[in-house]
Amino acid sequence: MNLPNSITFARLILTGIFIGAVTVGGTAAYLVGLIAFVLATISDWLDGYLARKLNLVTSLGKLMDPLADKILVASAFVFFSSENLCPVWVTAVIIGREFLVTGLRQIAVEKGVVMAADRLGKWKTTFQLAFGITCMVWLIKADWNVLRGLSEILLPIFLWGSFLLTVLSGANYLRKGKELLSD
Secondary structure, eight states, X not given: XXXXXXXXXXXXXXXXXXXXXXXXOSHHHHHHHHHHHHHHHHXXXXXXXXXXXXXXXXXXXXHHHHHHHHHHHHHHHHHHHHTTSSOHHHHHHHHHHHHHHHHHHHHHHHTTOOOOOOHHHHHHHHHHHHHHHHHHHHHOOSSOHHHHHHHHHHHHHHHHHHHHHHHHHHHHHHHHTTGGGOO
């Protein structure tokens, strides 16, 4: 297994740590969850960068990288909905979009067409991960009053930015994949 793929698998482990920490709850556990989430976010950028830079792009990486992203984002949004930081319907739209895009990509592969991630999708992921970090800062009840105040401002920006970019990028994939669905 090459280095970028190892980093992708580490993101899955970090996601497990995040889930475990938020399940335990409390300031110390949320701090562990925040650290795991931030490291997972960094690994999302790092594995792709290294795969391209070192010419180590593999079929395994093409499968596991977006899957690891989806698992991290879906688990985080489900948790944030349970904490009333995100409406459940927004989480449902976000997860539904991921299923839609995955399905379209599978159909495209079967027809020999490549549906690469576009800028809207990358921005969507950036806003979703920024929302996750902001939520975790909000949940930490330590002496971080300045950060907590900043997170009050950023939460709605990242939440609704995530939602809007999710809808737009999903519509963009549908537009690109319209011919794939015509049979």
